[in-house]
Amino acid sequence: MLIIDCPWCGARPEIEFRYGGEAHIARPADPAAMSDQEWADFLYNRTNPKGLHAERWRHIHGCGRYFNAVRDTVSDFFVTTYKAGEPRPDIGESGK
């Protein structure tokens, strides 16, 4: 089980959290102006990287807040967690 460091509550076990998928995907400001392909990209296409992944988590059985994390999807090691709304930290490709 992963130990996840909620930026508000501190380190807690994974079962307190809900996964929220890839982070930093902003809903387009004007959906009607987009092509079908652009809208499909927003809705469905994901980076799904093998390596560092910026992703959302929600501390559903704790503070209830969303936050972001950078995790290495090969080792499941959490490089960092940060509050929602903050930019993705500038971390290289390997992260360790």
Place this chain on the structure above:
Amino acid sequence: MQKFSGFELFRRALGGHKSWQPQWRNPEPKAEYDVIIVGAGGHGLAAAYYLAKEHGITRVAVIERGWLGGGNTGRNTTIVRSNYLFDESAALYEHAVKLWEGLSTDLNYNVMYSARGVLMLAHNHHDEISFKRHVHANRLNGVDNEWLSAEQVKEFCPPLNIRSMRYPIIGGALQRRGGTARHDAVAWGFARAADSRGVDIIQNCEVTGIRRGPGGAVEGVETSKGFIRAKKVGVSAAGHTSVVMAMAGVRMPLESYPLQALVSEPVKPAFPTVVMSNTIHAYISQSDKGEMVIGAGTDAYTSYSQRGALHVTTHTLDAICELVPQFRRLRMLRNWGGIVDVTPDRSPIIAKTPVPGLYVNCGWGTGGFKATPGSGNVFAHTIARDEPHKINAPFTLERFRDGFLIDEAAAAAVAH
């Protein structure tokens, strides 16, 4: 190819079994092929086999980073069934089941397809109406599936506890032609049959890039054994599809999750069928070796680690212990994880891509093993003819753009 038969077994036994040859070659890659398949799992090997057998394309290489059948083909719970809700899915999986039924003879290799039935349990009213809807939809599509009462469930699978549990069993849907097959034998059988038709299976060779020409079309793949030229490349890389497709600059509607399974110590035959329960999340069958094969759910997060958390497997074991109380005394022998590529609508993608000459077979998520022969068959057709077979025509990449999703929540039979 040396033919396998009872007579051959007897004849070579007289010679002390010293005259058997390796079942496939281990060739170095040639400079050029007509078709390269990336990934020597069941689906990729099947595609190579059907390219050679049905389309006469034998200058084919299957390139594998590890060893053949060492990914999800060797990690799944070996269940075969076709009782899917939607017409598109039913046609695809039924195509596969029909091929399963004759596969051992076709490949001259015993894939141990055992039509012992797949029984999906209902624990509440919603399950009942949902399964009955499936039964009716399946009947319209010519797929066998029938509703059993709780007593009939007990009669069909006596080890089940149907009453004294938190969510008693109120009935079930049974597909009698469903069952299991031996997963390794499927990979080996397709590898041997493809190899004998001239297909090169190149193991321990990682694809590191996909080279595209000035017009954008595929020219070949960069590998750890050098550049290999081919005008057609079929990606059949399961959990790593996003990584391989990124080499050609294509973003995919996929996320890769760990899916865990586990087996018990081997015991005498004690469980006659495949049982699945969506509501309490469990599925279990007994292998011919005697192990109880149990599948857990996916872990919550995307990962390429090929392992998952213990709380996911114990959750499933809680359900197994309620369903089959005598299995509480079984010890679990091994558990492992595989990386499954999941699409937003839980249906696969077997299609051409925006890149000319690049084809993809992916998105099988948590339930791809059952489709192995059918998937390879229609993928081979798609590559050979540069257009989909009518069975896989709906399973495009463009369905996400155009809104024609095949929203098959039953894809895994259990919720993941």
